[in-house]
Amino acid sequence: MSPASSSPIPVTLLTGFLGSGKTTVLNHLVRQPELADALVIINEFGDMPLDHMLVAHSTENAVTEMSSGCLCCTIRTDLVRTLRDITWRFSRNGRRQFRRVLIETTGLADPAPIMHTLMTHPQLAQQYRLDGIVVALDLAAGNATLDRHPEAVRQAAIADCLLLTKGDLADAEARRMLLQRLAAINPAAPRHEVRHGALAADAVLHLGLFSAEGKAPDVARWLHEAAYADDAQHQAHGHTHDHHHDVNRHDDHIRAFCFAVDDPIPADRLTAWLDVLRGLAGPDILRVKGILNIAGQDQPLVIHSVQHIIHPPITLPAWPSADRRSRLVFITRDIGRETIEAAFQGFLRD
Numbered sequence: 216m217s218p219a220s221s222s223p224i225p226v227t228l229l230t231g232f233l234g235s236g237k238t239t240v241l242n243h244l245v246r247q248p249e250l251a252d253a254l255v256i257i258n259e260f261g262d263m264p265l266d267h268m269l270v271a272h273s274t275e276n277a278v279t280e281m282s283s284g285c286l287c288c289t290i291r292t293d294l295v296r297t298l299r300d301i302t303w304r305f306s307r308n309g310r311r312q313f314r315r316v317l318i319e320t321t322g323l324a325d326p327a328p329i330m331h332t333l334m335t336h337p338q339l340a341q342q343y344r345l346d347g348i349v350v351a352l353d354l355a356a357g358n359a360t361l362d363r364h365p366e367a368v369r370q371a372a373i374a375d376c377l378l379l380t381k382g383d384l385a386d387a388e389a390r391r392m393l394l395q396r397l398a399a400i401n402p403a404a405p406r407h408e409v410r411h412g413a414l415a416a417d418a419v420l421h422l423g424l425f426s427a428e429g430k431a432p433d434v435a436r437w438l439h440e441a442a443y444a445d446d447a448q449h450q451a452h453g454h455t456h457d458h459h460h461d462v463n464r465h466d467d468h469i470r471a472f473c474f475a476v477d478d479p480i481p482a483d484r485l486t487a488w489l490d491v492l493r494g495l496a497g498p499d500i501l502r503v504k505g506i507l508n509i510a511g512q513d514q515p516l517v518i519h520s521v522q523h524i525i526h527p528p529i530t531l532p533a534w535p536s537a538d539r540r541s542r543l544v545f546i547t548r549d550i551g552r553e554t555i556e557a558a559f560q561g562f563l564r565d
């Protein structure tokens with residue numbers, strides 16, 4: 216394996232509700248050359264570590280394991296320690312033997328605290344960068360899972376990429392309903408149907424702002440603002456009166472929308488601008504992603520946040536397209552577009 220560089224190590228988080236097919240997918244992924252240099256960390260739930268035995272061991276993929284318990288609860292200790300230790304545990308002659316990390320979380324984990332740790336822990340934030348959150352959702356049982364488990368809705372809402380598993384077990388109506396719901400919960404995340412774990416590794420790599428190999432990150436794909444039609448929620452529910460769901464189901468609380476700001480943001484107002492965002496941030500602002508045009512700067516600034524954590528803005532080498540407007544996408548829980556608009560008054564104009 217080639218020597219490790221000092222640039223931050225990309226981390227992919229693979230999550231999804233219990234039994235959604237994460238380990239099955241992981242087994243396929245780790246066999247592919249693109250992930251030959253990945254280190255896999257598997258979180259176990261319960262006292263007996265099992266999943267790690269189900270993942271193919273190969274000479275290239277080292278698998279380590281967390282202590283038992285739920286990842287989001289033990290995050291401050293176990294994951295931090297594991298991520299800190301692997302850089303020397305998996306080194307030979309002073310060279311790190313892996314270039315990326317794949318973390319499979321327990322199905323009950325809320326990915327937000329994990330992202331929080333990666334983004335804010337003084338040491339980890341320097342060493343690692345989140346590449347993307349990949350969420351598996353079972354096409355056959357997905358509707359019931361979303362109905363019963365708010366954590367599954369949160370997982371789907373903040374995903375950068377959705378893996379739809381077990382299509383062979385789903386009937387057409389279950390599939391249609393689930394796709395409709397996902398169009399409202401997370402309209403922009405690419406979706407891949409995955410049968411028995413078969414998935415090309417490319418689908419789950421380079422999802423975010425991090426680019427190994429010095430390539431420009433695919434911000435257009437990451438932001439995908441066109442997917443956030445103003446009426447995504449409206450359309451998704453179809454207004455065809457063919458949905459028999461309980462109107463109080465968890466995902467009816469999720470909103471997804473996009474703002475565009477035509478004029479460049481004056482550089483001296485950026486701090487105030489970010490303060491507005493910071494003021495809004497909290498558990499019900501599930502995810503914000505944005506690209507900002509700062510007056511007098513040729514390069515765009517990219518921001519993203521998960522709940523109350525706002526990642527420090529990143530300057531991109533170039534604009535991803537001819538569209539130079541600032542654009543922000545929001546995924547929220549029970550916070551409507553009007554509230555965000557009111558908070559940003561004067562900053563945001565469509």
Ligand SMILES: Nc1nc2c(ncn2[C@@H]2O[C@H](COP(=O)(O)OP(=O)(O)OP(=O)(O)O)[C@@H](O)[C@H]2O)c(=O)[nH]1
Pocket residue numbers: 231232233234235236237238239240266321322351380381382383384409410411412
């Ligand atoms: N029919 C069918 N079964 C699948 C598919 N994908 C996974 N499974 C099965 O679903 C079961 C659960 O899959 P896992 O990969 O263990 O799911 P998981 O999300 O890792 O489960 P936990 O770690 O318990 O949360 C296993 O028996 C898999 O063989 C699929 O596409 N079709």
